[in-house]
Amino acid sequence: MSKKLILENISKHFGSLVALKNVNLTIEPGEFICFLGPSGCGKTTLLRIITGFEQATSGQLIYNGKIINDIIPQKREFGIVFQSYALFPNMTVSQNIAFGLKMRKMPADLIDERVNEMLQLLGLAGWENHYPSQLSGGQQQRVALGRALAIKPSVLLLDEPLSALDAKIRVRLRTVIKRLQQELGITMIYVTHDQEEALALADRVVIMRDGEFRQIGSPWQIYKKPRTSFVADFVGTSNFITATRLNDKLKFGRLELSVAGLDNVAGDTLYLAIRPENIEIVGATIPPENCVPSNCVEVTTEVINFLGAVVRITFLLEGDEMLVDLPEKDFEKTGLQRGKKMTVYFPPDAFYIYNELFRKLT
Amino acid sequence: MTMPVTDTISPRSYEISSLRMETDRFVVPAVTIFIAALLFFFMLYPLWAILKLSFFKGGEFALANFTFQNFQKYFTTAHTLNALWHSLYVSVATTVIVTVIIFFFTYALARTTISGKTFFRNIIMLPLVAPSIVQALALIYLFGRNGLITAHLLHTKWNIYGAAGIIVSEVLYCLPHAFVILYTTLSAVDIRLDEAAESLGASPFKVFTRITLPSAKYGIFSAAALTFNLTITDFGNPVVIGGNYNVLATEIYAQVTNLYRFDLGAAISIILLVPSMMAFMFNYYISRKTFSMISGAAKPVIPPSRPLKKTLFTIYCGLISSSIIIIFITVVLGSFVNIWPYDWSLTFRHYRFPSIAGYSAIWTSVWVSLIVGGVGAFLALVAGYVMETRKPFFKQFIYMLSVMPAAIPGLVMGLGYILAFNKPYYFFYGTPWIIVINIMICNFPLGILSSISNLKNIDPSIEEASISLGGDTIGTFFKIIFPLTRVAFFQNFVYFFMRSMTTISAVIFLVSATVHLAAIEIIMLDNDGWTASANAMCTCIIVIVMLMLGILQLVAKKTGRRPAGLVAEI
Numbered sequence: 014m015s016k017k018l019i020l021e022n023i024s025k026h027f028g029s030l031v032a033l034k035n036v037n038l039t040i041e042p043g044e045f046i047c048f049l050g051p052s053g054c055g056k057t058t059l060l061r062i063i064t065g066f067e068q069a070t071s072g073q074l075i076y077n078g079k080i081i082n083d084i085i086p087q088k089r090e091f092g093i094v095f096q097s098y099a100l101f102p103n104m105t106v107s108q109n110i111a112f113g114l115k116m117r118k119m120p121a122d123l124i125d126e127r128v129n130e131m132l133q134l135l136g137l138a139g140w141e142n143h144y145p146s147q148l149s150g151g152q153q154q155r156v157a158l159g160r161a162l163a164i165k166p167s168v169l170l171l172d173e174p175l176s177a178l179d180a181k182i183r184v185r186l187r188t189v190i191k192r193l194q195q196e197l198g199i200t201m202i203y204v205t206h207d208q209e210e211a212l213a214l215a216d217r218v219v220i221m222r223d224g225e226f227r228q229i230g231s232p233w234q235i236y237k238k239p240r241t242s243f244v245a246d247f248v249g250t251s252n253f254i255t256a257t258r259l260n261d262k263l264k265f266g267r268l269e270l271s272v273a274g275l276d277n278v279a280g281d282t283l284y285l286a287i288r289p290e291n292i293e294i295v296g297a298t299i300p301p302e303n304c305v306p307s308n309c310v311e312v313t314t315e316v317i318n319f320l321g322a323v324v325r326i327t328f329l330l331e332g333d334e335m336l337v338d339l340p341e342k343d344f345e346k347t348g349l350q351r352g353k354k355m356t357v358y359f360p361p362d363a364f365y366i367y368n369e370l371f372r373k374l375t
Numbered sequence: 376m377t378m379p380v381t382d383t384i385s386p387r388s389y390e391i392s393s394l395r396m397e398t399d400r401f402v403v404p405a406v407t408i409f410i411a412a413l414l415f416f417f418m419l420y421p422l423w424a425i426l427k428l429s430f431f432k433g434g435e436f437a438l439a440n441f442t443f444q445n446f447q448k449y450f451t452t453a454h455t456l457n458a459l460w461h462s463l464y465v466s467v468a469t470t471v472i473v474t475v476i477i478f479f480f481t482y483a484l485a486r487t488t489i490s491g492k493t494f495f496r497n498i499i500m501l502p503l504v505a506p507s508i509v510q511a512l513a514l515i516y517l518f519g520r521n522g523l524i525t526a527h528l529l530h531t532k533w534n535i536y537g538a539a540g541i542i543v544s545e546v547l548y549c550l551p552h553a554f555v556i557l558y559t560t561l562s563a564v565d566i567r568l569d570e571a572a573e574s575l576g577a578s579p580f581k582v583f584t585r586i587t588l589p590s591a592k593y594g595i596f597s598a599a600a601l602t603f604n605l606t607i608t609d610f611g612n613p614v615v616i617g618g619n620y621n622v623l624a625t626e627i628y629a630q631v632t633n634l635y636r637f638d639l640g641a642a643i644s645i646i647l648l649v650p651s652m653m654a655f656m657f658n659y660y661i662s663r664k665t666f667s668m669i670s671g672a673a674k675p676v677i678p679p680s681r682p683l684k685k686t687l688f689t690i691y692c693g694l695i696s697s698s699i700i701i702i703f704i705t706v707v708l709g710s711f712v713n714i715w716p717y718d719w720s721l722t723f724r725h726y727r728f729p730s731i732a733g734y735s736a737i738w739t740s741v742w743v744s745l746i747v748g749g750v751g752a753f754l755a756l757v758a759g760y761v762m763e764t765r766k767p768f769f770k771q772f773i774y775m776l777s778v779m780p781a782a783i784p785g786l787v788m789g790l791g792y793i794l795a796f797n798k799p800y801y802f803f804y805g806t807p808w809i810i811v812i813n814i815m816i817c818n819f820p821l822g823i824l825s826s827i828s829n830l831k832n833i834d835p836s837i838e839e840a841s842i843s844l845g846g847d848t849i850g851t852f853f854k855i856i857f858p859l860t861r862v863a864f865f866q867n868f869v870y871f872f873m874r875s876m877t878t879i880s881a882v883i884f885l886v887s888a889t890v891h892l893a894a895i896e897i898i899m900l901d902n903d904g905w906t907a908s909a910n911a912m913c914t915c916i917i918v919i920v921m922l923m924l925g926i927l928q929l930v931a932k933k934t935g936r937r938p939a940g941l942v943a944e945i
Contacts (some may be wrong), residue, residue, distance in 0.1 A: 093843040099836035103858040113844030117389035
């Protein structure tokens with residue numbers, strides 16, 4: 014029942030400010046797409062163009078083979094879930110859910126039937142006569158979901174729907190949304206700045222920055238194969254090293270690192286990213302004999318943060334602060350304390366290599 | 376939660392009607408054009424009529440007819456020229472006095488921990504429920520030729536008629552207006568700034584002069600500009616207490632009503648329009664700055680004031696409040712005693728109004744005010760909604776037109792209405808309907824400003840949610856926006872009602888032999904020497920307005936919200 018939605022060379026200018034630059038994307042029917050990016054990257058603007066509340070400056074929006082740029086929001090038949098819920102405070106839960114159906118002049122008995130279906134689906138049975146102000150934030154967002162889904166949209170657009178909720182409820186509702194999408198086979202377009210949410214929900218994640226798509230891929234691709242240093246930094250945590258090419262090695266301070274895949278990258282000054290969980294501690298997470306000796310270095314622990322399942326250790330390498338994560342179980346074996354020495358190992362194939370470095374916002 | 380959705384109903388058979396959406400496109404432009412047309416026809420066109428008559432012979436717009444004659448006559452006649460100096464003198468004096476008095480009064484309420492704040496606030500707002508003539512009536516009873524205090528307690532020949540009387544009555548009349556503006560500023564400015572200055576070692580005096588005063592400066596200027604505008608355009612007080620001391624407003628009335636010199640009246644209107652326009656523009660410019668000064672992080676908790684400070688401020692507020700209370704007691708009491716101040720026996724005889732209109736004037740006032748209230752509040756809400764959420768093409772222009780009546784003195788607008796609409800084909804001329812329209816237009820600015828500020832409190836996504844679900848403009852307005860702004864709507868209703876009951880200057884030219892209004896009757900009665908009956912009429916208006924305020928309280932309580940906005944709105 015869903016149809017393809019195609020964004021073709023969409024640009025948006027607000028005066029001299031360019032909010033979107035020529036973005037292209039084909040969204041398959043039933044797909045879950047997340048737009049992920051820092052604030053001001055243009056993700057909400059893009060969503061508003063899809064909803065019809067904003068007009069693209071140039072480019073085309075194609076849905077089911079038709080250009081829909083000039084179709085008013087009422088006629089697009091897309092469901093929208095807002096960050097602030099935007100429930101009608103003067104209406105009960107049932108009345109909120111029924112609103113879109115009433116606008117379609119559906120007969121009252123069919124409306125009742127549909128509203129009940131939605132109440133069941135979202136676990137709101139028993140709350141139908143309550144007003145939004147009498148509900149918790151999580152319940153309110155369920156009502157908002159029910160209201161948007163009641164009109165059976167083939168595309169559901171969600172604008173940071175969970176960002177106003179507590180962490181626990183956020184995770185629970187995330188599961189609700191994912192399950193709804195799988196059961197209803199509906200196309201969902203979800204905007205968020207929370208990378209965990211995006212990775213957990215999406216079939217495909219679109220990383221946005223400065224009005225451009227920086228990488229489109231499955232959560233796994235985005236996390237494991239970040240195409241740019243920005244993606245490596247924005248999604249998950251990465252340590253960055255600036256090194257210079259020296260024959261087949263990379264020189265970083267007194268270190269000469271062996272790095273896999275060096276031939277694929279041009280340039281003499283290179284930027285390496287490595288995730289904290291990919292750095293090993295010799296003797297604790299890896300036996301010494303499995304290490305390439307040039308990639309081992311002795312460092313002093315500066316800060317130890319206990320995070321629950323993992324322990325994060327901060328150490329200094331050539332004056333740069335770096336992080337290493339190790340499972341809490343392994344940490345106990347090391348007996349490490351602040352100020353103690355340890356030997357860290359950088360596996361040659363754990364690096365992402367870039368020849369550009371985005372300006373770090375910190 | 377896991378129940379799968381059955382696809383029993385196909386939503387496609389119930390689509391949003393295309394015809395409805397097509398017509399919806401025209402709703403916003405149609406409303407915008409309607410409001411623009413209303414303001415053009417009932418505000419700009421009358422103004423144009425005044426301009427024509429003042430600059431062109433016989434009001435005929437042609438180059439050959441252009442003349443400065445009227446202005447020449449005005450500026451060369453000592454009597455009329457004096458009106459300008461008198462107006463400026465009275466207005467400047469009133470502005471200075473009101474600004475100083477109200478600053479400390481507001482400071483006490485917004486920045487100290489004195490008790491009885493609600494009482495003081497209610498008293499300072501009291502003058503709004505009466506026509507701007509109540510002050511003059513009371514002052515004459517107290518300090519007139521035969522005044523209770525001057526003639527009977529002090530046995531002095533001095534009386535308050537003239538400049539002194541006008542200034543005192545205008546001060547008492549302007550206090551609530553200035554208070555509302557300053558209170559918003561003073562209570563919104565972040566009190567932590569004062570605390571930060573104190574923690575850095577500034578003395579209380581230094582804190583006051585270096586932090587408190589500068590941070591309230593735009594509010595002070597704005598309150599001063601409004602006071603100046605109110606005073607220079609007021610008609611009721613000067614006409615009663617001015618005696619031979621003429622001001623611009625009374626001079627316009629005298630030229631038109633006594634001498635039938637409409638051309639001179641028009642010319643004086645233009646002269647009056649200049650300073651009042653200037654004060655309005657200044658206020659408009661200032662109030663934009665005020666809002667940028669208000670910090671969202673403002674903390675309302677006030678640290679306890681020292682005992683001496685509390686005592687002094689309580690005495691001060693008590694003095695101001697009692698002078699307002701005395702005004703109202705004098706007028707109400709004066710309407711019930713037999714012969715003020717000789718025979719104190721109580722009587723109802725002043726309520727048998729000796730004029731032709733009598734009680735019928737009150738009923739006309741009430742039903743005119745009910746219509747003005749209902750239609751005015753509705754129009755202000757619709758106009759605010761269209762401007763604020765639908766952003767029509769020439770929004771800024773419509774907004775300018777909507778707030779412009781605030782710059783035009785009521786008397787000038789009234790004269791413009793005579794000049795523009797006294798033609799046989801304007802069927803509404805000479806009927807109460809022209810009064811309804813006039814009052815609505817004159818008070819449109821505050822109505823629309825309060826509508827807009829209320830609509831700003833509604834999350835824009837609510838509107839978008841309705842649209843995304845298929846709601847059209849009219850449906851969204853009646854199903855969602857109107858229910859959400861109901862309390863604000865009632866406040867606006869009461870505001871329009873109150874203005875309509877108490878306004879004098881706007882409608883004095885529009886009452887006729889057949890249409891009488893209560894507020895105008897006060898002047899007629901006083902003019903004919905029935906001062907006690909004038910007081911009685913005034914009392915009737917006060918009681919009716921108070922009743923309406925009481926109903927608003929009930930309605931607001933029932934809807935579960937305090938009408939806290941009322942104070943900020945008037």
